Amino acid sequence: KNEVEQSPQNLTAQEGEFITINCSYSVGISALHWLQQHPGGGIVSLFMLSSGKKKHGRLIATINIQEKHSSLHITASHPRDSAVYICAVKTAGNQFYFGTGTSLTVIP
Amino acid sequence: KAGVTQTPRYLIKTRGQQVTLSCSPISGHRSVSWYQQTPGQGLQFLFEYFSETQRNKGNFPGRFSGRQFSNSRSEMNVSTLELGDSALYLCASSPGRASEAFFGQGTRLTVV
Numbered sequence: 469k470n471e472v473e474q475s476p477q478n479l480t481a482q483e484g485e486f487i488t489i490n491c492s493y494s495v496g497i498s499a500l501h502w503l504q505q506h507p508g509g510g511i512v513s514l515f516m517l518s519s520g521k522k523k524h525g526r527l528i529a530t531i532n533i534q535e536k537h538s539s540l541h542i543t544a545s546h547p548r549d550s551a552v553y554i555c556a557v558k559t560a561g562n563q564f565y566f567g568t569g570t571s572l573t574v575i576p
Numbered sequence: 577k578a579g580v581t582q583t584p585r586y587l588i589k590t591r592g593q594q595v596t597l598s599c600s601p602i603s604g605h606r607s608v609s610w611y612q613q614t615p616g617q618g619l620q621f622l623f624e625y626f627s628e629t630q631r632n633k634g635n636f637p638g639r640f641s642g643r644q645f646s647n648s649r650s651e652m653n654v655s656t657l658e659l660g661d662s663a664l665y666l667c668a669s670s671p672g673r674a675s676e677a678f679f680g681q682g683t684r685l686t687v688v
Contacts, residue, residue, distance in 0.1 A: 498674065501676075501677070509613075509666075509681060509682045510681045510682070511668075511679040512679065513668075513677050513679065556619070562624060562632045563634075564611075564624075566618055566619040566620070567618075568618045569618065569619075
């Protein structure tokens with residue numbers, strides 16, 4: 469069983485749609501990261517969360533520590549948001565676990 | 577401010593050879609972590625270095641090793657390469673161990 473589960477695996481949306489990607493984890497964590505990976509491999513860290521909610525532009529990330537669940541929301545999606553989104557958790561022992569990623573395609 | 581720099585970007589090696597990959601963190605960052613990404617296994621944590629000491633290690637064989645220098649630059653070494661070591665190797669740096677990480681573009685290693 470994977471320590472981090474993401475859903476959905478693949479997502480296709482029309483430009484302008486509201487998008488939600490979910491992440492559930494089974495280990496105790498010190499922080500949760502949302503990462504974005506574009507074709508070609510480069511990874512960008514979007515958020516690091518240990519509680520509550522963070523917002524950056526059209527992106528919102530929330531975490532519920534009790535339920536061991538996090539969501540990444542994209543409002544007014546745009547084709548440039550097309551990428552793989554990866555949820556990663558860091559345990560108190562500084563072990564890292566990654567979800568398998570959600571491949572998002574936003575169609576104009 | 578320069579980002580995380582990984583060299584080389586692409587590398588082709590033969591089975592049985594060894595390889596050394598380099599990661600230069602953002603200036604002032606003292607923590608460097610390494611990750612392997614393959615189509616089958618996704619992203620997996622290799623190791624973490626902070627202040628020249630390995631602080632954490634993922635579940636990889638001893639053929640995978642690394643080190644960090646006094647200027648925080650880090651290298652990872654893979655000996656006796658296997659076909660399955662073909663992957664994108666990413667490094668990330670952060671100011672401290674509990675800080676947000678910044679990723680490099682990765683080194684794509686192909687073992688033939």
